[in-house]
Amino acid sequence: MKARVVLRVNAGIVLAIGAALLVPLAVSFIYGDGSWRSFFFPSLAMMTLGGAGVYLTRTPATRGTIEYVGTREIYFSVTLAWVLAALLGGVPFLIEGTFTSILDSSFETMSGFTTTGSTLLSDIEAETPSILFWRSMTQWLGGVGIVVLLVAVAPALGSGAARLLGAELSGLTQPRLTPRISDTAKALVGVYISISLAQTIALLIAGMNVYDAVVHTFTTVATGGFSPKTASIGHYDSVAVEAVAIFFMVVSGVSFSLYYLLYTRRDWRTLLDRELVAYLAIIAGSVVLVWGILVFTGDYAEDPADALRDSAFAVSSIITTTGFTTADFDTWDASAKAVLVALMFVGGCAGSTAGGIKIVRIMIVFRTVGGDVFRMIHPRAITPLRLGGNVIPEGVRLAVLALFAAWLITFAVATILVALQPNLTIVSAATAVAATLNVVGPGLGQVGASESYEVVNSFGRLVLTICMLLGRLEIFTALALLSPAFWRR
Numbered sequence: 001m002k003a004r005v006v007l008r009v010n011a012g013i014v015l016a017i018g019a020a021l022l023v024p025l026a027v028s029f030i031y032g033d034g035s036w037r038s039f040f041f042p043s044l045a046m047m048t049l050g051g052a053g054v055y056l057t058r059t060p061a062t063r064g065t066i067e068y069v070g071t072r073e074i075y076f077s078v079t080l081a082w083v084l085a086a087l088l089g090g091v092p093f094l095i096e097g098t099f100t101s102i103l104d105s106s107f108e109t110m111s112g113f114t115t116t117g118s119t120l121l122s123d124i125e126a127e128t129p130s131i132l133f134w135r136s137m138t139q140w141l142g143g144v145g146i147v148v149l150l151v152a153v154a155p156a157l158g159s160g161a162a163r164l165l166g167a168e169l170s171g172l173t174q175p176r177l178t179p180r181i182s183d184t185a186k187a188l189v190g191v192y193i194s195i196s197l198a199q200t201i202a203l204l205i206a207g208m209n210v211y212d213a214v215v216h217t218f219t220t221v222a223t224g225g226f227s228p229k230t231a232s233i234g235h236y237d238s239v240a241v242e243a244v245a246i247f248f249m250v251v252s253g254v255s256f257s258l259y260y261l262l263y264t265r266r267d268w269r270t271l272l273d274r275e276l277v278a279y280l281a282i283i284a285g286s287v288v289l290v291w292g293i294l295v296f297t298g299d300y301a302e303d304p305a306d307a308l309r310d311s312a313f314a315v316s317s318i319i320t321t322t323g324f325t326t327a328d329f330d331t332w333d334a335s336a337k338a339v340l341v342a343l344m345f346v347g348g349c350a351g352s353t354a355g356g357i358k359i360v361r362i363m364i365v366f367r368t369v370g371g372d373v374f375r376m377i378h379p380r381a382i383t384p385l386r387l388g389g390n391v392i393p394e395g396v397r398l399a400v401l402a403l404f405a406a407w408l409i410t411f412a413v414a415t416i417l418v419a420l421q422p423n424l425t426i427v428s429a430a431t432a433v434a435a436t437l438n439v440v441g442p443g444l445g446q447v448g449a450s451e452s453y454e455v456v457n458s459f460g461r462l463v464l465t466i467c468m469l470l471g472r473l474e475i476f477t478a479l480a481l482l483s484p485a486f487w488r489r
Helices: 003-020 022-031 037-056 071-089 091-096 102-113 129-143 146-153 160-168 181-206 210-221 239-252 256-265 268-272 274-296 304-319 334-346 359-377 394-418 426-437 458-472 476-482
Strands: none
Touching: 003 022, 003 037, 003 071, 022 037, 022 129, 037 091, 037 129, 071 091, 071 102, 071 129, 071 458, 071 476, 091 102, 091 129, 102 129, 102 458, 129 210, 181 210, 181 239, 181 256, 210 239, 239 304, 256 268, 268 274, 274 304, 274 334, 274 359, 304 334, 334 426, 359 394, 394 426, 394 458, 394 476, 426 458, 458 476
């Protein structure tokens, strides 16, 4: 393994996080909240070490050729980058005293950078504005991928840059939108920033102040769900704010490559993408289903309008894996909660900031099952797997089925491990794993919409932190490091 490549990528991550800490540092000075030390000293140390690392690991000028970077370097660099981000990003929390252990600060920061939204804070308003700003900013940075930002500004990895982007955004269906991979990364970041600006303006119009609008934009566009309010979006009790949040949660669950293609081609037929149509149909169908359950089971029997409002928000928040809440859905009928748990696993579109297995993969799994049933009835029929008029290669189909199986196995094993805690119910343990593995945020029971993850013990928090990492990297990128073959020459 080429240590220089791994060190260069992660030195860039250290430098980027150090530079990012300057933003909450400025917020601390603006609000005079006294938290400036929590950002100044870590920022100075990280920028110094990261900058020195980038300089010392630069490609020697004497080579004159682009260096080839192998798969091992790519996967190890990406996984290590997320671990480093969680460890270093949590330093301000430790200095501030928000958390007293590295495990807890890493849990919160991993939840941020992976855009999960699970939190250990039970009284969020007790923290200073700059600490909460950094907490939400980690989600915005992690939304489009720390490594994507690195590729955009430092494409010095040559032939390895494309695979670095592919390992980071493993759900991206079209990783190369432009001839140069660095231009692709910049295009995706451009779309990301444009949506962010649009939502900030929309929230200001809806009545939020500037601070709240920016912080909630950070966590909506990233489909992360961290809010500076303990009651989340429900704190505002505003139809306008909820409508803006629903719209941008759904928008952020769509593949960013579609937005880029729509902008460059000016062809509205781009919106007829099969995955996008299925995504919107699932949302609409789930909203109607949950609304019907709430109305006819008696939870909202006397107020169907409120039932529609709450079901639309909850469904949009869960399927996009954002995790914002306006109502305590843990009190809803069991069938409504079952729908929400199922949506956790479905997730958004491939190439979006949403988590979950992704719509396109779910479609391939169902098409596979349907095709196998058809071949049982017609054994001589030749029925290639098609999606949107395109034939899905056998290798892709098998990879999707393998990922689907790995996802379920990981969920089962992690649930057993978390459930070892005696005072944690099985529903709480299972939904905690589902919420972290699918990077959703809130679960049910003791980790429900109105609760934090404080009830989970240290071992459980470690397992859930690993689940966040596995879910963000879609399992195989991280699990590849556990294979003995990965480390052989």
